[in-house]
Amino acid sequence: MQMTSAPHLLAEDGPEYARILGDALRHAHERPDLEGVGDRLNTEQLRTMALNATALITAAAATEYEHYVTARAELRAASAPAPDGDPYTDAARITAPGPGAGIGAVLTVLTPLLAGAAAVIFLLVGYLLRAVSPSLAFGTTMVAAGWFFAAVAAAAILVAAVGLLVTALRNGASSPAAEDEEQELPEEVARAREAWRHALLERGILPFFRDALADPAAGRAARTPHRSPNRIPKVGYSRPDFSGPEDGPAASPRPTFTSPDFTSPDFGGPEHRPE
Template sequence: MHMNSAPHLLTEDRAEYERILDDALRNAHDRPDLAGIGQRLNTEQLRTMALNATALISAAAAAEYDHFVKVREESRTPTAVSAINSVLTPAGDDAEAGPGAGVGVVVTVLAPVLAGTAAVIFLLVGYILKMLDPSPSIADPLLAAGWFFGAVTAIGILAAAIGLLVTALRNSSTQVQAQEPGGELPDEVARAREAWRHALLERGIMPFLRDALADPSADPVSGVPPHHVSRIPKVGYSGPEFSSPSEGGSGPRPTFTSPDFTSPEFGGPEHQPD
């Protein structure tokens, strides 16, 4: 028993598979081998059959698809890592500042929060004391401290906003430089994608459509022309091959004899078993 793995398309690539299939059906009039579309099977029936046989058709371009997925994942990994690093540590010369850069980020984030909390507490207590008659002498210092921390809060929020804006501009400029002109995929990923598309079309979709049109027993409901299955690698498990008794050599068949059983001998009372 052996197993052949089927190249199940990732969710993000299923739409691309359908686009390639639709383009092939839309341009079928340019291919003489697909001239039979509409006589026995129409375009929609062929499309349904090809969608039902996605795993079988994709197996024809398994090597190209595996390479495309691998290259695409490798191209995405540095971007994700750099994005995380840009959030955790400043970019450029600031990254060489050592632990002080991390302390600066913490202070920038916590300063507005702490100052705002202190401002609310001092102002609230100060105005409550101010309502008393006579008001305690500590009310005015509390109000002054509250307004001071309020000003610190505003300055901290403004500084944090400026820092976020600078970081966003710096990261956007870095991202633009890392991308290819016109926002296209990197060259290696684009080549791998095009190789998979070509292999999927020429070795998978087109042979499937030709076989479906040429096979009179092709059933659009089942989705796979019978003799097309033998031309595409099998998917799943294949059981061992068994031959019927009439096949193979005509050697002697084994015979079985029942064992001989003898009943115990019984005698009279003088022959009782020990």
């Protein structure tokens, strides 16, 4: 279900509106004024109606939303980087790797490979020597060295796996979505956002639910809602008015015509010749 765009709601705040709507529906059974939820309308029907009436609901909190958007825009403008600067210096600072980062990455990749290859070679040669000459002490030394390099390879693989996990967690925590949720907003912006949420819930969503549950036609409207000038979206159709002639305007008189007078010529006797 896609949310209808509203003139009082920016696209970036659409998910927040949907989240507040979902919270209100989850706790609807706890409110005495919404006791009709589930009898006349279920939560999915109410959600459908509210999403189709997004413009109407958000208009109830337009003042608080405008204040919140203004405060947020001022915060973003204040935290934006200065435009003037040397682009070449900035690019070099961004792309330059940290000290030791390249060597650490190379060692993380090469150590398991080299240690594993050495373990295979030493174990293969050592066991061959022991098979050919069991009394030869060099074969036993080669086997011991092979197992040592195998342990080194296993440890290197474990360290590399832990490093990848830590990097993934760090990148996930520093993503824009996580930063937006975790970072502490300034007090003015936080108050403005909370005021908008409260106004949207108390003056927009909950009154809409109460009106929908009190409307006798809400059950039909929730199934196929569409826009209407009323507060609750009404859906349905009325049959065409096939009323009889007595209910409409008086019928105009039908045109009449007479056939031409085709009289036969007078073909009488000589005494009746035409003059």
